[in-house]
Each structure stands twice: as C-alpha cells, then as structure tokens.
Amino acid sequence: MTMGAEIRSANETRDALPWWEQRWFLALVVAATMIPLLYPRIPPLVDLFGHIGRYRVELDLDRSPFLQQYYGYHWALIGNLGVDVLVYILGPIMGIEPAVKAIVLSIPPLTAIGFLWVAREVHGRVPPTAFFxxxxxxxxxxxxxxxNFTLSVALAFLAFGLWLRLGRLEYTKLRSWLFVPISLIVFFCHTYGWGLLGLMCFSADAVRLHDRGRSWWRAGLEAALHCSVMLLPLLVMLIWRSETHGGGVTGWFEWQQKWRWLYSALRDRWEVFDKISLGFAVFVFLFAIFNRKLTLSRNLAFSAIVLAVSFAILPKIIFGSAYADMRLVPYLFAVALLAIRFKGPTDVRLGHVLAVVGLLFFAGRTAANTASLGIAAADQNAKLEAIDHMERGARVASFFALPCTLWWPLPRNSHIGGIVIERREGFSNDHWLMEGVNLMELRYTAPGSFAYDPSEVVRPNLCHDGLHRQIDQALREVPKDKFDYIWLNDVGEYDPALVADMHEVWRGPGSVLYRTKP
Known part of the structure; x- marks a missing residue:
C-alpha cells in the first residue's frame, strides 16, 4: 500500500467513527470542562484560599520580615507537594494568584483526558456513556x-491509561521501568492519588491475566508482582512518617458518615439538584446493567469494586489528613460509569441517544457549576475588598459561621483569611497545624488556640457543637491585643457590646472589618 493509500485509509476510518468519537469533538468536550473556572479570579474552592496563603510563605519567606515573624517553611519529601511545587516554579513568573488559577484550571481537562483515555483503552473506542x-x-x-489530591488523581488516570495501553501491547517490561518514576511523581503530588493508581492498576491487571487463563489467585499474585514496581514511595513514606509525630489514623467504619459521603459525591450549592444529578447517574448505571444491549467491562467493573471495598475499609483520617475515604467516592462513580459499553457492535440508534443524554447531563452540571462558582466568586470579590484596608503585615482574626444544622452549600468563605497572608504578608488564624501534612509551620503562637484552624469557624449563638465556638464566645475570648483586625464574614447576629471597643474600618455584603486598636 502506498503512503497516499494509507493516509486515505486512515482518514476513512476516522470519518467512519460516530460523531461523539471524533477527535475534534472530544477536544471540545475536554476544553468545556474548564468553563466553570474561567470567570473567577481565584477559583472559589473551600480550602484553596488557605493554601494560597501558604504559597506566599513558600515563595517570599526569605524576603519578608513580616512573614518571618509569623511562619516558617521547610521543604521536605512528603506525599503532598503537587501544586506547591508548580507554584514555586510558576509563581515568580506569573504571580501567585494567576499561577494558582492556571494550575487549578488544568486539573479538570487533564482528568477528562484520563477518563476518556481509560475508556478508549478498555473498550477499544470511546463509548457514548463515557460522558456521564x-x-x-x-x-x-x-x-x-x-x-494536590485532585491533581494527583488527574495524573493517576493518565498513568492508568498508559498502564492499560502498554499492557495491551505486551510492553510489560517497558511498563515496569516507566512506572517507577511515574509512581513517584504521582506520590509526591499526593499520597492518595498514588494509592488510587495502585488500586486501579492492580485490579485491571488481575482481570487481564485471568482472561488469559490464570486462576484468580494466580492472576492476583502476578498483578501484585507487576504493581510492585510502584512500591518505592513506601520507602519514602516510612522515612517521612518516622520524622514526624502525631497525625493518627481515626474514624474507622463510620457508616452514617460514609453514607453521607456517597450521596454528597456531587455536592456543590443546590442540594436537590445535586442529589437528583447523582441519582440520575446511578439510574444510568442500573440501566446499563439491565439493558440487553449494554454490559460492563469486567476490567473497570472490577476496578470499581476494588475502589468500593477500599472506600468501606478506609478511615476518615489518615496521618492527620481528613476525608481519606470521602475522596474516593466521585472517582468510584466515574469508574463505574466508564465501565459501561455495548455487548456487541455499537447500536447506532441507542448510541446517539446515550451520547446526547450524556452530553446534556454534562452540560447541565457544567452550567450549574459555572453559576455556583460565579456566585461564590462575586461574593468573595466583594468581601476581599476588606483587605485593601489592612496594612502590610497585619495580624487578622477572621471568623465565619457554619449554620446550626447540616448545611448543603459548601462553606466557601471559611478560609478567606488566607488571602491576608498572600496579599498583605500578614497573619491569619486559619492555617492547618498538621505535622507532616504540609510544609508551613506556625511561629506566632501568642493568640493560643486562636492562632490556627479551626478557630476561624464559629457557630451561631443558638447552637454549639463541641468543636467550634459560638460567635459571641469567640468575640469575647479572642485576645484582641494579639491581633490588629477582627474580620467577620457571614457570622449572623452577634452582641454589639462585644465589638464596642473596636473601630469599624469597613463594611461590605455580609462582611465587616474591625480594628482592635485606635
């Protein structure tokens, strides 16, 4: 066959693909995953504002006498470095906030590429159900x-796609060499992403080997042996944990909490819509099980089962890092949906219907996430004007109130004080003190328990949960002589007598800034 004939043949094959498998269309879908993050200057993700404060310390501690009074920073090889390293590289070039936005903006499309690549490797094509x-x-x-975790997950799915491809092509020796550094990269990005990668690779290889005639026991042993090339991070972890103290493992088998994590997989702002969306995804999965034209890939179905068992076994907190089990849930659902395929050749009519419905589901969730993040960003932009009234190096105690009852909308302003560190080289009381989990340490301890998380979170005066102070209690007990400002955000009603000795500097929507000294 001539070169021209080969090109014509390739073009004909590509043109024969259904519209949902065309590369240009998949590229548009991948690009669309970034839409919810385009408008916000800072992605309004709950913990991100606290992380941004840490990035300022990471970059400018040596040059800022203010930061040196409040914080320390020591680089170490720990499994939680992903965005920190990228900001260290890009921050001096772009500025911290643009660098953070660019990095966070890259996570959804990278994850989408990973999802679609895994589906392509497992099914031999991208099924229309992948959009769900x-x-x-x-x-x-x-x-x-x-x-850090979600970036590591994006890399884990990309690595998983490569693992599947190299296994399909019988390049297992090359795969073994490549996955030594790959596993280290994913691990240093975040430990949990490395664990997710190992679980998916093990389960996929076990099914592949069983399909080739091994018994399940032998397939499992061989799969474990193949995955052993990704065990080098265990040595790093042992060294890392031997140099730290505290941060235990707690929250085993809290079934009520695990149930809550399951139905919160798509939690954002509107409870009914988020739960209906999850219910619809579950319906699609059940439809695939009972429809005679559809089935599940044994490869990915087994991976979903392994993730489900891991979710059931994992505790809530590992080495001081919270929500260990919750983090798996959305990806458990995603893998289960990616497992859906046609039993035989694609039923074109059903394929069109599933592709359109899947894209409508994706578009609906994208529109809702875009609106939700836009609302949050506008609210935060208005509140962040308070920082313009603070001097450089200001010491700020910020308070944000959680409602008395379980509240579905995410507490997006709970770590807004982190921007005080980033924009004013100041002190904020919302940093996490978890040895071995992040690289920043607290030097300014004069405020006592008001110096760190969760002192920034309060409750309304009518309720108390044993962990957080009520707003009046916080205003009464906060050591005002240790702070320059008290910044209240969405705290509801409080006793005005408790702020009578302070000067109101600025007031905005749901926000007020008081100076503690004349």
Whole structure:
C-alpha cells in the first residue's frame, strides 16, 4: 500500500467513527470542562484560599520580615507537594494568584483526558456513556479545594491509561521501568492519588491475566508482582512518617458518615439538584446493567469494586489528613460509569441517544457549576475588598459561621483569611497545624488556640457543637491585643457590646472589618 493509500485509509476510518468519537469533538468536550473556572479570579474552592496563603510563605519567606515573624517553611519529601511545587516554579513568573488559577484550571481537562483515555483503552473506542462520568470531575473533593489530591488523581488516570495501553501491547517490561518514576511523581503530588493508581492498576491487571487463563489467585499474585514496581514511595513514606509525630489514623467504619459521603459525591450549592444529578447517574448505571444491549467491562467493573471495598475499609483520617475515604467516592462513580459499553457492535440508534443524554447531563452540571462558582466568586470579590484596608503585615482574626444544622452549600468563605497572608504578608488564624501534612509551620503562637484552624469557624449563638465556638464566645475570648483586625464574614447576629471597643474600618455584603486598636 502506498503512503497516499494509507493516509486515505486512515482518514476513512476516522470519518467512519460516530460523531461523539471524533477527535475534534472530544477536544471540545475536554476544553468545556474548564468553563466553570474561567470567570473567577481565584477559583472559589473551600480550602484553596488557605493554601494560597501558604504559597506566599513558600515563595517570599526569605524576603519578608513580616512573614518571618509569623511562619516558617521547610521543604521536605512528603506525599503532598503537587501544586506547591508548580507554584514555586510558576509563581515568580506569573504571580501567585494567576499561577494558582492556571494550575487549578488544568486539573479538570487533564482528568477528562484520563477518563476518556481509560475508556478508549478498555473498550477499544470511546463509548457514548463515557460522558456521564465527566461531571464527577467537579465532585466533592475538587470543590472542597483538595487541589494536590485532585491533581494527583488527574495524573493517576493518565498513568492508568498508559498502564492499560502498554499492557495491551505486551510492553510489560517497558511498563515496569516507566512506572517507577511515574509512581513517584504521582506520590509526591499526593499520597492518595498514588494509592488510587495502585488500586486501579492492580485490579485491571488481575482481570487481564485471568482472561488469559490464570486462576484468580494466580492472576492476583502476578498483578501484585507487576504493581510492585510502584512500591518505592513506601520507602519514602516510612522515612517521612518516622520524622514526624502525631497525625493518627481515626474514624474507622463510620457508616452514617460514609453514607453521607456517597450521596454528597456531587455536592456543590443546590442540594436537590445535586442529589437528583447523582441519582440520575446511578439510574444510568442500573440501566446499563439491565439493558440487553449494554454490559460492563469486567476490567473497570472490577476496578470499581476494588475502589468500593477500599472506600468501606478506609478511615476518615489518615496521618492527620481528613476525608481519606470521602475522596474516593466521585472517582468510584466515574469508574463505574466508564465501565459501561455495548455487548456487541455499537447500536447506532441507542448510541446517539446515550451520547446526547450524556452530553446534556454534562452540560447541565457544567452550567450549574459555572453559576455556583460565579456566585461564590462575586461574593468573595466583594468581601476581599476588606483587605485593601489592612496594612502590610497585619495580624487578622477572621471568623465565619457554619449554620446550626447540616448545611448543603459548601462553606466557601471559611478560609478567606488566607488571602491576608498572600496579599498583605500578614497573619491569619486559619492555617492547618498538621505535622507532616504540609510544609508551613506556625511561629506566632501568642493568640493560643486562636492562632490556627479551626478557630476561624464559629457557630451561631443558638447552637454549639463541641468543636467550634459560638460567635459571641469567640468575640469575647479572642485576645484582641494579639491581633490588629477582627474580620467577620457571614457570622449572623452577634452582641454589639462585644465589638464596642473596636473601630469599624469597613463594611461590605455580609462582611465587616474591625480594628482592635485606635
């Protein structure tokens, strides 16, 4: 066959693909995953504002006498470095906030490419049902601002696609060499992403080997042996944990909480819509099981089962890092949906219907996430004007109130004080003190328990949960002589006598800034 004939043959094959498998169309879908993050100057993800404060310390501690009074920073090889390293590279070039936005903006499309690549490797093509998995990119962990983790998940799915491809092509020796550094990269991005990668690779290889005639026991042993090339991070973890103290493992088998994590997989702002969306995804999965034209890939179905068992076994907190089990949930649903395929050749009519419905589901969730993040960004932009009234190096105690009852909308302003560190080289009382989990340490301890998380979170005066202070209690007990400002955000009603000795500097929507000294 001549070169021209080969090109014509390739073009004919590509043109024969259904519209939902065309590369240009998939590229548009991948690009569309970025839409919810385009408007906000800072992605309004719950914990991200606290992380941004840490990035300022990371970059400018040596040059800022203010930051040196309040914080320390020591680089170490820990499994939680993903965005920190990228900001260290890009921050001096772009500025911290643009660098953070660019990095966070890259996570959804990278994850989408990983999802679609895995589906392509497992099914030999991209099934129309793959679009139902895409909304889970904006799941609870991403919306909560676990950016190191979600970046590691994006890399894990990309690596998983490569693992599947090299296994399919019988390049297992090359795969073994490549996945030594790949596993280290994913691990240093975040430990949990490395764990997710290992689980998916093990389960996929076990099914592949069983399909080739091994018994399940032998397939499992061989799969474990193949995955052993990704165990080098265990050595790093042992060294890392031997140099730290505290941060235990707690929250085993809290079934009521696990149930809550399951139905919160798409939690964002509107409870009914978010739950209906999840219910619809579950309906699609059940439809695939009972429809005679559809089935599940044994490869990805087994991966989903392994993730489900891991979710059931994992505790809530590992080495001081919270929500260990919750983080798996959206990706468990995504893998289950990616497992759906046609039993035989694609039924074109059903394929069109599933592709259109899947894209409508993706578009609906994208529109809702875009609106939700836009609302949050506008609210935060208005509140962040308070920082313009603070001097450089200001010490700020910020307070944000959680409602008395379980509240579905995410508490997006709970770590807004982190921007005080980033924009004013100041002190904020919302930093996490978890040894071995992040690299920033607290030097300014004069405020006592008001110096760190969760002192920034309060409750209304009518309720108390044993962990957080009531707003009046916080205003009464906060050591005002240790702070220059008290910044209240969405705290509701409080006793005006408790702020009578302070000067109101600025007031905005749901926000007020008081100076503690004349």
């Amino acid at each position: 998995a895409l909304p889970f990119i904006y799941g609870f962990p991403f919306m909560f601002g676990f950016v």
